[in-house]
Amino acid sequence: MSADVVQDGVVLRSIARIGRIAIFFAQMLVQCGQLVARPMLVTNQIFNAGARSLVIIMLSGLFTGMVLALLGFNVLQRFGSQDALGFATALTLLKELGPVLTALLFAGRAGTALTSEIGLMRATDQLTAMQMMAVDPLRYVVAPRFLGGLISMPLLTAVFDAVGLFGAHTIGVRVMGVDNGSFWSEMQSSVSLHDVHEGITKSLVFGFICSLIAVYEGYYSDPTAEGVGLATTRTVVASSVLILLLDYMLTAAFI
Numbered sequence: 164m165s166a167d168v169v170q171d172g173v174v175l176r177s178i179a180r181i182g183r184i185a186i187f188f189a190q191m192l193v194q195c196g197q198l199v200a201r202p203m204l205v206t207n208q209i210f211n212a213g214a215r216s217l218v219i220i221m222l223s224g225l226f227t228g229m230v231l232a233l234l235g236f237n238v239l240q241r242f243g244s245q246d247a248l249g250f251a252t253a254l255t256l257l258k259e260l261g262p263v264l265t266a267l268l269f270a271g272r273a274g275t276a277l278t279s280e281i282g283l284m285r286a287t288d289q290l291t292a293m294q295m296m297a298v299d300p301l302r303y304v305v306a307p308r309f310l311g312g313l314i315s316m317p318l319l320t321a322v323f324d325a326v327g328l329f330g331a332h333t334i335g336v337r338v339m340g341v342d343n344g345s346f347w348s349e350m351q352s353s354v355s356l357h358d359v360h361e362g363i364t365k366s367l368v369f370g371f372i373c374s375l376i377a378v379y380e381g382y383y384s385d386p387t388a389e390g391v392g393l394a395t396t397r398t399v400v401a402s403s404v405l406i407l408l409l410d411y412m413l414t415a416a417f418i
Contacts, residue, residue: 187379194302195310204303208311212273212374213318219268224323227264228330231255235331236339248341249350252331257354257362258417261324263410266369269316270402274377277308278398281381282391290382305382309374316370317363324362361417368409373402 198205231252239245281304284290290300335341377398384394 183383184375184379187382188375191301191306191309191378194299194306197302198306198310201307204307205310205314208307209315210311212269212277212308212311213315216269216272216315216319217322219272220265220319220323221326223264223268224261224326225330227260227323228252228256228327228332229334231260231327232331232334232339236335236341245339245341246345247349247353248331248335248339249346249348250353252335253328253350253354254358256324256327256331257358258365259410259414261320261327262362262365262369263406265320265323265366266316266373266406267403269312269319269370270373270377270399270406273312273315274373274398274402275395277312277374277377278381278384278395279391281305281308281378282384282394285382285384286386286388286391288386300382305378309378312374312377313367313370316373317366320362320366357417361413364417365410365413368413369406372405372409376402376405 232248235248235251235255236245239247239251281290284300284304290304293300293303332346336343336346380394380398380401381391384390
């Protein structure tokens with residue numbers, strides 16, 4: 164009986180949390196429309212969330228593409244299909260590894276930065292001071308960071324894919340000896356717009372989830388150093404689990 168009570172309590176708390184996040188998103192969405200008159204607020208956050216994540220995204224994309232080329236060539240060579248290396252690496256990067264790895268890296272770098280930044284503003288009473296001056300923190304602090312993360316994710320995914328393809332081409336053509344023309348022709352003839360659309364859709368969904376969780380956890384974190392640390396941890400854990408869950412659901416929907 165006690166186990167059932169505990170289970171019911173967990174379910175109710177989860178539902179209540181989802182409801183709070185939905186209400187928070189609705190309130191923030193109202194403020195997003197007001198940012199049209201202040202585009203620099205969003206532009207600055209695109210720089211903070213996107214441009215400052217470029218180094219880790221490019222390095223990760225490069226080595227991911229190189230590893231894919233090594234493994235892909237080893238497997239395809241057994242069947243005499245090594246010329247299909249370009250198609251295999253491009254499809255893997257565009258549909259799966261590009262959006263997923265970029266989102267995980269974004270959650271670990273930019274997501275934690277957003278949470279800790281807003282959480283520290285809560286802990287030092289900066290958000291309270293803004294409310295006392297009749298300045299809405301949702302409009303000037305939360306909404307720009309949410310939109311900045313949402314816009315940055317597809318751009319970072321595109322960079323990851325491009326650098327990953329460069330790494331795959333370098334290893335496949337220059338090291339493994341795959342024909343350069345076959346590498347690109349197989350890719351161009353086999354990869355369709357549907358595959359690109361799937362990757363873009365995933366990156367938008369992941370960007371939405373990561374940014375929403377990051378700003379929510381930061382805005383409602385406990386105003387202590389420990390509270391900010393716990394909120395940052397929750398951001399990474401929740402974002403990572405939801406990215407992998409939604410990746411499966413979206414992949415199943417696109418098949």
